[in-house]
Amino acid sequence: MTPILVAQIVLLLFVFFMLLNSAAIMVYVERKVAALLQQRMGPTLVGPRGLLQPLADVIKLMFKEELRPKAADAFLFTLAPIISVTAAFAAFAVVPFGAETTFFGLLPHPISLQVADVNVAVLVIFAVASMGVYGIVLAGWSSNSKYSLLGGLRSSAQMISYELSYGLALGAVLLLGNSMSLTDLVNAQAGAWFGILPRWYIFLQPVGFAIFFIAGIAETNRAPFDFPEAEQELVAGYHTEYSSMRFSMFFMAEYINMVTVSAVATDLFLGGWHGPWLPLSLGWIWFLAKVGFLLFFYVWMRWTLPRYRYDQLMDFGWKVLLPIAVINLLATAAGVLYFAA
């Protein structure tokens, strides 16, 4: 095996391991931040400062009984959580998280810190995200329960509605960077304007960033857009009938999707691993910091904003977000043409 191949496999395992852990870390962060915002203590008993709480949660989930309704479609009922979690992991495969490196000279030529460098990476993320919908929709349908079905229906409608704005916001960045490779797009954001302001696309595309992040929250079914599982109306929505590890797969997929959306937003709008003070080889620290901030923002939003009403969600998606996204894309295209000429 060539050193490059070994490095790729190590990277793959590393990303897999980190994503698994990120779900555990996010569970802890979510509970702690929620407690902070509600003036509670949060988990404190398991381990120092409650740090081992995620482990306890996992053990509890594993020892729960795995239930399946009698009238459920057995095959699809099992398949749905697998689709969800697979799509969540697969999307991160094309996300770069650091500058090109030779690992202290171990490799003959530098490779970029990502699992697969695809030249249509942005579209691959989009495609995998659209596959993830099936996990939720099928879970809702195969459970053969009215709450699950309503959750699944809501999720498919919501995803279709917000995917458009999501894609159009991406399109504006692609126009600016003139590439579909995430590595190229990140490298286009190196340096600073006037020596102070980093050349991040968020400063050129503030509207685009807002649209992307709002649509991202809707795509990951997080509050205030968590209609597929709206507890007060639908018990638990699409995963009402799920328990034990099957349930935890959905749970994990949700957190990993959050990490992916945050990582993509970091790469597209926040300059990825570029930032002041640190050398490029330590750029992954910047990347982690930015993703961490966005994830905190996610949790912050959830515990600050109440859930929308369903028709408000649809009205907002189709009548507000989509027109703004279209105008943003057209304005960006005009701007690019003007400054290129």
Place this chain on the structure above:
Amino acid sequence: MLPDQILFYVLGALAVGASLLVIGQKNPIHSVLWLIASFAGLSGLYILLDAPFVAVIQIIIYAGAIMVLFLFVVMLLNAGHEDTGEDEARPVSVHRSAIRFGALLSGVLVVELVWALVSAGTLGGVFGSTATLPPAVSSVRTIGRALFTDYAFAFEVTSILILVAMVGAVVLARREATHPAQATDTGARLPGPAEPALRVEVGDEQAERVF
């Protein structure tokens, strides 16, 4: 055999087999899922043809957006299984003419396919390498340029066709909505895929059926 050829046969078998299974299912949801599998096979074939862009677009548009819409409609209409009873009640003559028309269409399709395969054989072979394609066929720039220059007419006509279909759907939906019972509720809403009034109704229907 070359790995490329093995992959071609595996993906081709997936695409064809899944397509056959689509029409063999009793449950429309399963049909939709097999169709997605078939699209996945096609997408793999596009990658073999060195066209990753088309492959990803295939997944996004067909396997992603359109099939989610299909699934949505099937779930919304709650088409649990095939309505065979209604078919049997219809007069046989309708069946026969429909079958004749279908047979005619499939005959035309077979002729077209044979013609395409034969002419492709003279051009460079179906399994021929991608050498006959321009090297940059995968690039988004090339596809975009071709779409807006050489194929501009076809592109625009297709767009207008889709627009007409969309306007038609809106008109039909609006006409239904002007029934006195629903006029106030759904008349003012955009024809988004989810209409709260409709959804609740269908939800109840589902509940009745299931329990």
